[in-house]
Amino acid sequence: MRVLLVNAFHWLKGGVERTYLDESRWLTAAGHDVAHMATAHPQNLPSPTSEFFAPFADFGEKAPLAAQLAQLPRAIWSAPAEDAMTRLLKRFAPDVAHIHAPSRYLTPSVLRPLQRSQVPIVMTLHDFKPWCTNRILLAHGQVCERCKGGKHWHAFTTACVQDSRAKSAVGTLEAYLHDAWHAYRGVRLWIAPSQWVRGKALEFGLDDAATRVLPHGVEASPACAALPAGTPERYALFAGRLSSEKGVHALPVIAQAIAPVPLLVAGDGPLGEWLAREAPANLRRLGHLEDATLAALRANAAVVLAPSLFVEHFGYTVAEALLDARPVVASRIGALPELVEHEVTGLLGTPGDTAGFAALTKRVLHEPEAAARWGAAGRARLRALGDPSTHVRNLLAIYEEAKRV
Numbered sequence: 091m092r093v094l095l096v097n098a099f100h101w102l103k104g105g106v107e108r109t110y111l112d113e114s115r116w117l118t119a120a121g122h123d124v125a126h127m128a129t130a131h132p133q134n135l136p137s138p139t140s141e142f143f144a145p146f147a148d149f150g151e152k153a154p155l156a157a158q159l160a161q162l163p164r165a166i167w168s169a170p171a172e173d174a175m176t177r178l179l180k181r182f183a184p185d186v187a188h189i190h191a192p193s194r195y196l197t198p199s200v201l202r203p204l205q206r207s208q209v210p211i212v213m214t215l216h217d218f219k220p221w222c223t224n225r226i227l228l229a230h231g232q233v234c235e236r237c238k239g240g241k242h243w244h245a246f247t248t249a250c251v252q253d254s255r256a257k258s259a260v261g262t263l264e265a266y267l268h269d270a271w272h273a274y275r276g277v278r279l280w281i282a283p284s285q286w287v288r289g290k291a292l293e294f295g296l297d298d299a300a301t302r303v304l305p306h307g308v309e310a311s312p313a314c315a316a317l318p319a320g321t322p323e324r325y326a327l328f329a330g331r332l333s334s335e336k337g338v339h340a341l342p343v344i345a346q347a348i349a350p351v352p353l354l355v356a357g358d359g360p361l362g363e364w365l366a367r368e369a370p371a372n373l374r375r376l377g378h379l380e381d382a383t384l385a386a387l388r389a390n391a392a393v394v395l396a397p398s399l400f401v402e403h404f405g406y407t408v409a410e411a412l413l414d415a416r417p418v419v420a421s422r423i424g425a426l427p428e429l430v431e432h433e434v435t436g437l438l439g440t441p442g443d444t445a446g447f448a449a450l451t452k453r454v455l456h457e458p459e460a461a462a463r464w465g466a467a468g469r470a471r472l473r474a475l476g477d478p479s480t481h482v483r484n485l486l487a488i489y490e491e492a493k494r495v
Contacts, residue, residue, distance in 0.1 A: 094184035098195035100128035142178035144171040172199040189213040198273035205276040210492040214281040223261035284425030307481030315382035327391035332359030337397030340444040345373035347448035393454040396420040412468030417461040435468035
């Protein structure tokens, strides 16, 4: 099958790109002809269609507001990305196009050439961008669904897009225009990576008949690298972006509660400096780690923490820990309870209940036999849920179905 995968970034930037790149690799290994559409970037991985990638635009949190405003038309509807897709389709005629996260870098403009060429379109719901302009149903640290029903003006009044009133105004305009233009009407089938995402999408008005649940595939970690010098024998681990939605503000309190057991923190993000100031002596920041090093730390952790405050669509950090048979303490939010069943494959805490989360972490450390039992059950669950070969087989079935719709 000739498959076109579409995503804003073609390098491992985060969880979305993990899915996009994994599926590209697995489909290619299975003998399928895979092409890509993304934005041009120095960090991009090789692609047979990189010459057609759309020019890059910077809409990140650190990008100057003046520069972003100058790119306003592209943020709402990218003519360069639409042109790039049109040129690519003259070279590569796909049997199906799989959209991941076009975001403001490509925008839904890339769907129009696909529709004109009558290419079946499938889209994975990595976020709620079709209904929520800040994508993750989070406003100032709180779960937010104010814009449900097309009430996008709430985005402006709450300034929920990168905590900026100006950017939220742009996001509000973008959302209303996308609704008016029926920007996503070309999508034939939607893929939800969890039952929770499927249910929430249906609440937002998605057609049940056009929605399929397909959890992300998760590979077992390769042979682990050596642990970094000075790694303690026993430790708790947090790995992820150092941001408020990941529950990072809870980490100093959790570290104090489990002392003298160290809490190792892997990752970077906007709360890095804050965490450095607030960290007790047993909280050790490791910064960004290579995948092999992180895998080694995860495989040897006594407990892995996921104190998320926002609605995770799947939860790679949790899934990888479970596949390594590590006990996990996670927030009872979004899709995480589909991976972590309380006292079966780990422990679940209330989002934002820092004291409660700290107590659950201490419990794992003080009950090693139960922790080992939860870890073993978690590994069995992930092997059944996230097997890559099963994922590819089910993904291809969705592609075939989209061709018939």
